[in-house]
Amino acid sequence: MKQPPNARLRQKYLYSCSVLLLSWPLTGCSDDTSADTTGPAITLNGNANIETTMLFAAIFAVLHVIFTLRVGGYRFRSRISLGDGGDNELRNRIRAHGNFVEQVPIALLLLLLNDLNGLADSTLMILGSVLLVSRLLHYVMIVSRSLPIVLRPISMIGTLGTILASAILLLV
Known part of the structure; x- marks a missing residue:
């Protein structure tokens, strides 16, 4: 079964996020780019508080x-x-x-x-x-x-x- 283009892009994005989370300094990302600042301290811009x-x-x-x-x-x-x-x-x-x-x-x-x-x-x-x-x-x-x-x-x-x-x- 072929995945729609958005699903493949999301899968690649999540994979790259998991790879980045294993590196230092923490450069993680959020699945939801519209998340507010009260959420997790690791954000799309790579800041870790x-x-x-x-x-x-x-x-x-x-x-x-x-x-x-x-x-x-x-x-x-x-x-x-x-x-x-x-x-x-x-x-x-x-x-x-x-x-x-x-x-x-x-x-x-x-x-x-x-x-x-x-x-x-x-x-x-x-x-x-x-x-x-x-x-x-x-x-x-x-x-x-x-x-x-x-x-x-x-x-x-x-x-x-x-x-x-x-x-x-x-x-x-």
Whole structure:
């Protein structure tokens, strides 16, 4: 069955859009060229407005470096190259860093997808801020164990709540 010329043109256009979306910088396009500016942040003119996600990505990247250096510095001072050597302090630092690495990437990815999907900056700031406070609180709870123990599950609820809310926002 032969496709009408407009259908073939649309198919080529959508294919080229998908190829462009896989390149950097983001140069995506919208199927509807008459879409208003309140829609997705990737538009036909190639602009990507992801400043909110970039802010949180930068903050979390700095925290990741700090947490990594705290583990490495302690390893160096303690002369423990692999594992935790039975050292509780090193074990706590390793787990605090590991938990950060386990949770933050998926949360940031969901934040980015919501940002690209046109979610309001105020909502993105709330999600990112809750995630940031939750992750910092959780890190301090694991490393120092000096705060009330009830804050650790609260910090995980904040983290998982951010991830779940971000996922739900992508579906609605």
